[in-house]
Amino acid sequence: MTSAPPPVATVAVVVQPYPEPFGLGSLVEVWGEPYHPDDDNPVFDFRVCTPDPGRVPGRAGFDLWVEHGLEATADADLVCFAPHRDFRSHDPRVLATARSAHDRGATVYAHCSGVFELAAAGLLDGRSCTTHWRYTDLLASLYPQADVQADVLYVHDGPVLTGAGSAAGIDASLHLMRDRFGAGVAATTARRMVVPPHRDGGQAQYIARQLPDVQAETLGPLLTWILAHLAEDLDVESLARRAHMSPRTFARRFRDETGTTPHAWVTAQRVQAAEELLERGDLPIDQIAARVGFGQAATLRHHFLRARGISPGAYRRQFAC
Known part of the structure; x- marks a missing residue:
């Protein structure tokens, strides 16, 4: 052993x-x-x-x-x-x-x-x-x-x-x-x-309150789909169509179930996906940005620095396997 x-x-x-x-x-x-x-x-x-x-x-x-x-x-x-x-x-x-x-x-x-x-x-x-x-x-x-x-x-x-x-x-x-x-x-x-490595949202979603009456199934399947399609256009209108809701109803239900907005949740998942690619490979940063849905390296750097307080390049140097 x-x-x-x-x-x-x-x-x-x-x-x-x-x-x-x-x-x-x-x-x-x-x-x-x-x-x-x-x-x-x-x-x-x-x-x-x-x-x-x-x-x-x-x-x-x-x-x-x-x-x-x-x-x-x-x-x-x-x-x-x-x-x-x-x-x-x-x-x-x-x-x-x-x-x-x-x-x-x-x-x-x-x-x-x-x-x-x-x-x-x-x-x-x-x-x-x-x-x-x-x-x-x-x-x-x-x-x-x-x-x-x-x-x-x-x-x-x-x-x-x-x-x-x-x-x-x-x-x-x-x-x-x-x-x-x-x-x-x-x-x-x-x-x-056997827990998720990162939960989005905050304590507000755990405080007892009256939920709005909206006719929708759980968004769990959609969230799983998003994780497999981060490179696609994931604006509220596109996601609402996939969920068969109006954008307003979708945004309200999304916040009820996740504690955050669709944009914030998707951005957090893209940053996390970028982290894993930075750690486990030598893919150029502009290609990582495209693969996780940020499009350009500058956009990835902006969101990564804001979320993690460190640039993608510095993160790779610190944590690359």
């Missing part, structure tokens, strides 16, 4: 009494998975730590036994703060850990109610951030210096990453995996977990 490669980074997760099981589990699933030769993905020196090592009471019928104290975060490249029940009270040791990690240049990440730890530590002052839709108003009222984005799955602002509730913790982690190691690694990680 192929031996595991050395860890590429150290990841520490801070847990406190009554942690939210799914939130903690999402961090373990992405960053704590042992090496498997079928994936050939990077592995991490993964640590779970807590202010008082030993038994940590749980809230779902089982407790945790955590061996490491907060000193295990001292050399971590990524320090995560798992959501927990009593998120309005803050252990000063945990806040100091968050500040210390940030000050020495580590990436700091929290999602769901764990975001309140970063806010209390002052790390969200002047930064964009998010949390579970149920808590966005509370976060904004308690920490007015934070720029709370209510309708997104995650926000990456400098060295600080914040995610929305529950499954959005996976989205945020996969985003960070993609940002650090490329789309191919993120896609392999997502495939192992």
